[in-house]
Amino acid sequence: MAEKRRAPIVGRYTQEEVALATRNSGMPLEALRYDLTPAGLHYLLIHFDIPALETASWMLRIEGLASRPRDFGLEELRRMPSRTVRMTMECAGNGRGQTSPRYPSMPWMEEGVSTAEWTGVSLSILLNESKIKPSVREIVFHGADRGFDRGIEHSYSRSLTPEEAMRDDVVLAYAMNGAPLLPQHGAPLRLVVPDWYGMASVKWLERIEAIDGAFDGVQQALSYHFRSVAGEKGMPCTRMRVNSLMVPPGIPDYFGRRRTVEAGMVELLGRAWSGDGEVKRVEVAVDGAWQDAKLEASAGPHAWRRWTARWLAAKGAHELRCRATDASGAVQPLEPPWDVTGFGNNAAQKVEVTVR
Ligand SMILES: Nc1nc2c(c(=O)[nH]1)N[C@H]1C(S)=C(S)[C@@H](COP(=O)(O)O)O[C@H]1N2
Numbered sequence: 001m002a003e004k005r006r007a008p009i010v011g012r013y014t015q016e017e018v019a020l021a022t023r024n025s026g027m028p029l030e031a032l033r034y035d036l037t038p039a040g041l042h043y044l045l046i047h048f049d050i051p052a053l054e055t056a057s058w059m060l061r062i063e064g065l066a067s068r069p070r071d072f073g074l075e076e077l078r079r080m081p082s083r084t085v086r087m088t089m090e091c092a093g094n095g096r097g098q099t100s101p102r103y104p105s106m107p108w109m110e111e112g113v114s115t116a117e118w119t120g121v122s123l124s125i126l127l128n129e130s131k132i133k134p135s136v137r138e139i140v141f142h143g144a145d146r147g148f149d150r151g152i153e154h155s156y157s158r159s160l161t162p163e164e165a166m167r168d169d170v171v172l173a174y175a176m177n178g179a180p181l182l183p184q185h186g187a188p189l190r191l192v193v194p195d196w197y198g199m200a201s202v203k204w205l206e207r208i209e210a211i212d213g214a215f216d217g218v219q220q221a222l223s224y225h226f227r228s229v230a231g232e233k234g235m236p237c238t239r240m241r242v243n244s245l246m247v248p249p250g251i252p253d254y255f256g257r258r259r260t261v262e263a264g265m266v267e268l269l270g271r272a273w274s275g276d277g278e279v280k281r282v283e284v285a286v287d288g289a290w291q292d293a294k295l296e297a298s299a300g301p302h303a304w305r306r307w308t309a310r311w312l313a314a315k316g317a318h319e320l321r322c323r324a325t326d327a328s329g330a331v332q333p334l335e336p337p338w339d340v341t342g343f344g345n346n347a348a349q350k351v352e353v354t355v356r
């Protein structure tokens with residue numbers, strides 16, 4: 001594949017980045033207060049166009065190395081045993097807009113994350129029914145949306161190993177937060193892969209293909225790799241790195257978003273998550289002095305965890321930060337980890353505050 005990689009940018013955002021940022025949308029940080037992000041506040045990342053799919057005529061095809069390849073309609077899927085997973089999903093490019101030099105793409109600051117309950121059929125049920133052959137090495141999920149990236153035309157498609165695909169909580173979802181899936185989130189059916197960065201959760205699913213090799217599609221083999229220099233093969237993005245955010249306290253300035261807070265006791269509130277084991281610790285720093293925050297009970301194995309901290313705010317300018325540690329021992333860095341494409345930036349959030 002002749003890849004046309006875009007040149008890195010330092011400084012102001014380009015018109016193309018602003019256009020991507022208005023088409024897609026982040027979760028406003030004040031929505032961190034909800035356990036479940038209301039559907040209209042859930043972040044969105046749509047590479048091409050939302051495809052025009054008619055639920056009545058839509059079918060999901062399972063094909064490739066399967067002894068019983070076949071099609072499923074939505075009504076049939078709805079009649080099968082259902083499963084609901086509560087899952088925090090974060091875009092692998094979240095935080096890219098804060099790296100420098102940065103890769104020209106969706107310039108997320110930190111709002112490319114949300115939590116929803118997805119209801120549908122366990123993928124394993126369909127894979128068992130279609131009798132996937134033992135020689136299968138990858139399961140490919142083909143979306144109906146199509147376009148160009150880096151000069152190559154393709155449909156949005158991603159793959160998983162059979163081992164990942166057979167996890168019970170990997171679901172083909174037709175509902176979100178108890179309501180029918182919305183067009184922008186992948187209706188009539190999408191894949192959801194808990195613990196992984198969002199790119200794995202293919203929307204507008206049309207076809208599932210079992211293959212005996214490694215899938216070489218653009219979104220699998222070229223995009224979504226950690227690379228320290230352009231051109232190298234890199235390491236695929238998979239599970240979400242440990243991360244956390246706080247609801248910025250006080251009231252914002254309209255244009256610069258800087259916060260104004262009243263002096264006195266301030267209750268800080270946030271969420272922490274990781275795709276690599278439970279969140280074990282959250283710390284908050286005021287002007288660089290770290291203290292443990294209070295972690296609330298787990299909200300499920302794939303969902304963010306609520307935390308709170310009390311801050312006796314004294315008059316003046318202050319910098320607030322938070323950072324989480326997960327069960328694997330990973331802790332958020334203070335500076336963005338380097339990646340050419342700006343993936344996996346889990347650097348501790350910074351909130352500038354004026355206390356009056
Ligand atoms: N078919 C298809 N699936 C897709 C995408 C897409 O553009 N097309 N974007 C992916 C990316 S990069 C992310 S982060 C999540 C975002 O899901 P959401 O828009 O429902 O929040 O969907 C993933 N699935």
Ligand SMILES: [Mo]
Nearest residue numbers: 045091092198
């Ligand atoms: Mo993403």
